[in-house]
Amino acid sequence: MTPTFFHIAIDGPVAAGKGTVSRLVSQRLNFLYIDTGAMYRMAAYLAHTNNVSYEDETKIVELIEGSHMDMRNPTEEERDGRLTTVFLNGEDVSWKIRTEEISQGSSKVAVLPEVRRVLVEKQQIIAKGKNVIMEGRDITYRVLPNAQLKIYLTAKTKERAERRLLQLQQKGFDLTLEKVMSDIEQRDQRDMSRLADPLKKIPEAWEVDTSKLSIEEVVEKIVAEVEKIRSSKS
Numbered sequence: 001m002t003p004t005f006f007h008i009a010i011d012g013p014v015a016a017g018k019g020t021v022s023r024l025v026s027q028r029l030n031f032l033y034i035d036t037g038a039m040y041r042m043a044a045y046l047a048h049t050n051n052v053s054y055e056d057e058t059k060i061v062e063l064i065e066g067s068h069m070d071m072r073n074p075t076e077e078e079r080d081g082r083l084t085t086v087f088l089n090g091e092d093v094s095w096k097i098r099t100e101e102i103s104q105g106s107s108k109v110a111v112l113p114e115v116r117r118v119l120v121e122k123q124q125i126i127a128k129g130k131n132v133i134m135e136g137r138d139i140t141y142r143v144l145p146n147a148q149l150k151i152y153l154t155a156k157t158k159e160r161a162e163r164r165l166l167q168l169q170q171k172g173f174d175l176t177l178e179k180v181m182s183d184i185e186q187r188d189q190r191d192m193s194r195l196a197d198p199l200k201k202i203p204e205a206w207e208v209d210t211s212k213l214s215i216e217e218v219v220e221k222i223v224a225e226v227e228k229i230r231s232s233k234s
């Protein structure tokens with residue numbers, strides 16, 4: 001019998017909790033967690049550190065193709081609040097790709113169709129033949145259109161901004177709620193209005209609004225749903 005692999009695809013706007021929830025679900029189910037946003041962030045980081053404009057599609061694709069991107073679960077020594085350890089050409093860039101500059105840059109390079117094409121290809125190769133939980137903006141309909149469970153994870157903008165502000169303050173950044181909210185709105189706007197594979201909720205995706213739920217409640221709901229689907233198929 002051919003083994004069947006379970007794919008969970010999650011899309012949703014900035015700071016809806018996709019990363020935290022996916023990491024915890026992956027631990028509960030022993031699935032591989034893949035943060036596809038980290039790959040767009042690496043593309044922006046490559047452009048930024050090589051003085052290439054975020055609009056220069058050809059050069060950015062060249063930079064991606066000439067680089068090695070690797071991601072893994074953080075080891076014991078690496079547990080400093082990161083959800084995933086990200087290597088670019090052997091260098092640990094886990095935190096370097098989380099700056100405001102790179103956050104904005106990543107949503108700019110993500111509008112470029114060729115950049116998306118090469119990154120989607122890499123994502124599909126990573127997921128092949130494995131149980132995975134993959135999160136991003138186009139996973140439910142482009143990267144893993146055959147996923148057994150498709151989720152659109154969302155929360156109200158103010159809720160998302162408050163959570164993000166708290167995370168940033170814990171890291172020592174001094175920002176206002178208004179600034180965080182306007183950065184989130186700008187990125188959402190760019191992610192939802194781009195021509196190439198914008199962020200959207202597809203009709204068959206299960207919408208989970210996390211505004212009034214704790215992280216544990218969201219994780220519980222998803223794990224229960226996976227178990228339900230698995231038992232109905234066995």
Ligand code: DC
Binds near residue numbers: 014041107135139
């Ligand atoms: O999830 P994140 O904030 O780390 O993602 C960074 C940017 O990358 C985000 O603004 C949109 C883009 N992105 C995308 O276009 N498609 C994905 N599958 C994942 C992220």
